[in-house]
Amino acid sequence: MSARTMEPIRTEIRSLEPYVPGKPVEELERELKISGAIKLASNENPLGPSPLAVEAMGEAARSVNRYPDGSSFYLRESLSSFWGVPFEQIAVGSGSNDLIDVLCRIHLGPADEAVMSAPAFMMFAIAVRVAGGKLVQVPGKDLFHDPPAMLAAVNERTRLVYFSNPDNPTGTIVGRRQMDAYFDRVPDHVLTILDEAYFEYVTDPEYPNGLDYLRKGKQVAVLRTFSKIYALAGLRVGYGFFTPELAALVHRVRLPFNVTSMGQAAARASLRDGEQVSRSRVLNEAGKQFLLRELSRLGVSCTPTWANFVLARFPGSAVEASRALEGLGVIIRPVTPFGLSPEYARISVGTPSELERLVDGLRRVL
Ligand SMILES: Cc1ncc(COP(=O)(O)O)c(C=O)c1O
Numbered sequence: 134m135s136a137r138t139m140e141p142i143r144t145e146i147r148s149l150e151p152y153v154p155g156k157p158v159e160e161l162e163r164e165l166k167i168s169g170a171i172k173l174a175s176n177e178n179p180l181g182p183s184p185l186a187v188e189a190m191g192e193a194a195r196s197v198n199r200y201p202d203g204s205s206f207y208l209r210e211s212l213s214s215f216w217g218v219p220f221e222q223i224a225v226g227s228g229s230n231d232l233i234d235v236l237c238r239i240h241l242g243p244a245d246e247a248v249m250s251a252p253a254f255m256m257f258a259i260a261v262r263v264a265g266g267k268l269v270q271v272p273g274k275d276l277f278h279d280p281p282a283m284l285a286a287v288n289e290r291t292r293l294v295y296f297s298n299p300d301n302p303t304g305t306i307v308g309r310r311q312m313d314a315y316f317d318r319v320p321d322h323v324l325t326i327l328d329e330a331y332f333e334y335v336t337d338p339e340y341p342n343g344l345d346y347l348r349k350g351k352q353v354a355v356l357r358t359f360s361k362i363y364a365l366a367g368l369r370v371g372y373g374f375f376t377p378e379l380a381a382l383v384h385r386v387r388l389p390f391n392v393t394s395m396g397q398a399a400a401r402a403s404l405r406d407g408e409q410v411s412r413s414r415v416l417n418e419a420g421k422q423f424l425l426r427e428l429s430r431l432g433v434s435c436t437p438t439w440a441n442f443v444l445a446r447f448p449g450s451a452v453e454a455s456r457a458l459e460g461l462g463v464i465i466r467p468v469t470p471f472g473l474s475p476e477y478a479r480i481s482v483g484t485p486s487e488l489e490r491l492v493d494g495l496r497r498v499l
Pocket residue numbers: 175176227228229230231254297298299300301328330357358359360366369370371
């Protein structure tokens with residue numbers, strides 16, 4: 134394309150790095166002409182969705198000739214009673230990614246700044262740039278967020294501060310004491326986004342619940358998702374808790390039918406299946422302990438993790454190791470796109486047999 138035909142495109146968009154998702158199993162199988170590949174690269178729940186959700190989807194499938202309920206009324210009602218948050222403070226999105234994007238579009242104009250830790254969830258960086266804001270990345274400390282340094286980066290042009298808690302790709306958290314101290318000091322003209330995509334996996338009593346800050350009247354948006362422990366990643370359903378004023382604006386800015394009817398039905402049904410959530414948490418804890426132990430035996434060190442994945446530091450190049458593992462039908466995620474060095478890779482906690490296969494593969498490639 135000639136420079137002339139590119140002219141109407143905004144400079145920020147032209148320089149945007151695309152988000153690199155984990156490689157799909159089907160793509161690897163097609164490339165290598167193999168079958169039975171496994172993916173431990175996108176922090177999905179390997180148990181699969183609740184049977185109640187599958188049944189609800191089947192029922193909803195019969196009516197997909199109709200547009201979904203544009204306000205996701207019943208899902209918001211279910212979320213309201215499940216979490217004890219007033220209905221008018223809840224909005225849902227096509228994954229929590231959608232809500233990250235909407236919040237950036239609501240808050241950021243050309244001179245406005247948004248602060249995030251580095252490394253942290255890349256979609257926020259992309260959403261800031263697409264909205265036209267200025268991204269300020271604050272290096273973490275030993276792969277943990279550094280809230281005092283993030284506060285120091287706040288100025289009168291700052292509109293958003295973003296925490297992924299637990300963080301992706303590190304798996305680390307900001308504890309309650311640090312978060313309390315942050316909220317004591319952050320100025321009122323800043324909205325803090327607490328992205329709690331892995332909330333239900335965290336068992337540490339020091340992990341703060343973002344809702345407590347919202348209930349105390351802080352300027353905060355708390356984002357959660359059905360993609361992780363609820364195992365509905367393919368349906369794209371996320372949700373957020375906001376002040377009533379901000380929730381009303383989110384409804385104005387989001388697309389009218391942003392959550393499908395099958396997504397709404399499956400999400401509501403999932404909330405009724407607490408046992409599936411407990412089973413998923415137990416499976417994750419056991420898998421994580423196995424992974425940490427076996428990786429350490431292989432000379433691979435891991436960052437402490439509170440989520441359903443580990444950030445592993447290989448003795449050599451993790452990029453090469455993951456390429457070799459792909460040859461054995463195992464997909465993990467190198468994290469150079471997150472700005473980390475090539476020794477690092479992110480590995481999601483799979484089923485026991487998937488993890489055995491990963492460890493066998495690593496024994497061969499390392
Ligand atoms: C920290 C974080 N936030 C948000 C998301 C996106 O979730 P969703 O599928 O709800 O868009 C992810 C997905 O990996 C994540 O790691």
